[in-house]
Amino acid sequence: MTEGTATASPAGKCDGCGATDVPLMKISLGRDFFGRVYDRLSPSSDLSPKWYCERCSVEKNLQRDFRDIKGEFEKLTKGAASVLGQADQLERAKLRLKEIAAMLAVDALKPTLLKPEEVAALTRSLETRRTASIV
Numbered sequence: 801m802t803e804g805t806a807t808a809s810p811a812g813k814c815d816g817c818g819a820t821d822v823p824l825m826k827i828s829l830g831r832d833f834f835g836r837v838y839d840r841l842s843p844s845s846d847l848s849p850k851w852y853c854e855r856c857s858v859e860k861n862l863q864r865d866f867r868d869i870k871g872e873f874e875k876l877t878k879g880a881a882s883v884l885g886q887a888d889q890l891e892r893a894k895l896r897l898k899e900i901a902a903m904l905a906v907d908a909l910k911p912t913l914l915k916p917e918e919v920a921a922l923t924r925s926l927e928t929r930r931t932a933s934i935v
């Protein structure tokens with residue numbers, strides 16, 4: 801159950817790690833990793849912006865990209881039309897996953913939203929996919 805608090809005032813704590821005495825910033829989804837505008841009808845995440853401390857906001861962006869890539873990859877594996885069907889987008893997604901993994905590996909970023917092993921697993925899947933698609 802998410803609380804539908806007013807967007808004007810933060811709850812006073814980070815929605816990621818729960819820190820209270822830190823500067824918070826509002827995260828609202830604009831465009832996804834592939835440059836598409838989010839569907840305004842369905843994702844509730846866009847309708848209820850959350851507040852994050854600086855560290856969590858960085859991680860939130862990583863999480864968003866990870867989720868976009870994962871979603872598209874799932875479509876691809878099901879044989880549905882996917883942005884990742886384009887070689888350049890697939891390459892871009894792979895690079896981004898590497899970036900995400902590298903950032904998660906940095907001590908300063910304590911993963912609360914995104915699990916490094918999930919990123920590693922998706923990276924492996926994408927690598928496998930590329931190898932498989934090369935004839």
Ligand SMILES: [Zn+2]
Pocket residue numbers: 814815816817818819852853854855856857
């Ligand atoms: Zn935080």
